[in-house]
Amino acid sequence: MNVQLTNPDGVTSGVQAPPSPRSLADTGIGIVMLRDILLKTMFRTNLDLCSKISQAISLPVPLTQELIDLARSQRLLEATGTMHANAGNEMGYQLTDAGKARALDALAQSEYYGAVPVPLDQYGEQIKRQSIRNISLNRDQLMAGMGGLILPPDLIGNLGPAVTSGRSILMYGPPGNGKSSISHGIRKAIGDKVYVPRAIEYSGQVISVYDPIVHAAAEAAVDDPNSLRRTSNRFDNRYVYCERPSVITGGELSLDMLDLAYNPVSRTYQAPLQLKATGGIFIIDDLGRQAEPPQKIVNRWIVPLEESRDILALQSGEKFTVPFDTLVIFSTNFHPNQIFDGAALRRIFFKIIINGPSQEMFLKIFAMVARKKKMPLDEKALMYLLKVKYPTIDMNFANYQPTFLIDQMISMCQFEGIPNQMSPELIDRAWGNMFVEQADFAH
Incomplete structure (x- = not known):
């Protein structure tokens, strides 16, 4: 059964839908x-x-x-x-x-109780139909997903093959240059939809998968209440038709979040984060800020990244295999050689550096942000910023700085009751909030 659904935006999804069961035996339960x-x-x-x-x-x-x-x-x-x-x-x-x-x-x-679960083997078949590795993405689609981000010309050329491969990506570089924004842009660019099971079943145990916090439902299938002999479902309603999931973690990530979570009161399981991200993207932001060492976190992903399968364990200790079909994006402000050994780096398929902008790109970003926020540009103030302030930090431009500086100046103008404007004095005050000067305090 190949069902093509049209979402509210009028875009047709080519993902093959799970057929609605025609008999109780078809449920697999x-x-x-x-x-x-x-x-x-x-x-x-x-x-x-x-x-x-x-x-x-x-x-x-x-x-x-x-x-x-x-x-x-x-x-x-x-x-x-x-x-x-x-x-x-x-x-x-x-x-x-x-x-x-x-x-x-x-x-x-x-x-x-509630939705009848989908057997793990049936779910595995659906994962193949909607694999993240089946997506096709061109340069224009990827650029559109990035919205208004101003990126170096070669970056899209490096990102494109990484995304369409469905393999792991490591983005690294100095902080404040849009690694997180690029990760979100990748998710937007992919754009199609998949079927997420409400729950799956293995060995008589139920594992809840659908999570409204993670999954954005696109469309629901409902039977015709006036018919006992005919179903109007276009797909198996044990699944929820969703945007491809995007799970984002940061410094709070711990290894136990990647294991099944057992509730001893309800005697049910909650799927780990990577299982909820199946068919979508798992972003590990700020790698190196977690309590666990980065090397240990990557070691946990060795089998999933190499063999497209993950190993989970029930409360009884019984281990079982689940499909692993997720684009994993690691993002860090550290140089990879500082936090990984060679074996770990070999297992991350694409490594992409995200550097700060050149002076020319910085000015483009500054002008775009100023126009968007209705801040008039002032040549004298800009020259002061470039000739006086940036030499104090060795001309290290970052993508976040234009928004930060302009927002600061707008706040000051609003407080003083004057129209939005920039001046050397306001830039000095905004700069003081962006960087903290080194000083010794008497305690």
Whole structure:
């Protein structure tokens, strides 16, 4: 089944959609687990209509009705005898005493209820259909993703092959030159959409994957509530149609964030960050600022980067393999030779230096920011900045500096009640907030 969906922007996604299951066997989940999820969901949500339960457990209405009929045959559910006129004259259902007992017993084993999970092997097939390595990106698309960033001419030429390969990228260089902004620009440039499972199942254990904080839903599929025999789903509703995910971490990253998170109260698992980023981008910003040494962080990625698979462990200690399909971007202000050995550097496929702008590029950025923020340019003030202030830092220009200086001067003008303007005096004051002079204090 090759479904092409049109998103709200009118762009057609060529990613092959996961087909909606046509039978309970197609779900890949055992009948007992399916039935227990149905009972737990009804117990926790008090839903009593097939159409509503269908939405809650993310299965088509006919399959949900089949599960309800199975539970009724086992005397776990019963019809209420009430037809709901405002819901297409649907019959209502409720748990019997035996059904409540079974729901409580199932909840004692796992609190998970709601969307039926996708088996890991089925999810692996969907990952192949929407692999980050399948994307095609040209120079114009990558430039468009960068928005208004002014970049060196050769940088896009280096970034393009790195992004389209779907391999790992190390961006390094002095701080304040847009490494983080470039990472975000890469994400925007990719632009298409993928299918993210609400949860996956392995060895009877449920792992939640879809995370509204990480994943931006693009479109929902909903069954026709007036039809018990026909489904209007265009894809398996156990998935959420999303923008390609973008997970960003910085100095807070620790190695345990890359492992399954087990909740002993609910007895369920939460997917680690890299699994949530599947089909998208994982950005490790400010590498070298984490509590863990950079070498140790990269060592954790050796198997995923080389073999496109990751190894996770259940609470029981059982280890299993999950697909690894993520563009990993490392970003650091340190020189790579300072924080990695040769073996680690070999495993990072692309290494791209992001230097500060030349004086000519700096002036272009300054003029663009000034125009955007409605700050009139003043030749005398600019010459003062270039001839007096920048020689004190050996003419080390950075991309963040124009925005910083202009914002500072705008704030000062607003406080003084004067129109936006730049002058040597205002540049002196703004410069004082950008750099702190070395001085000794009496304690």
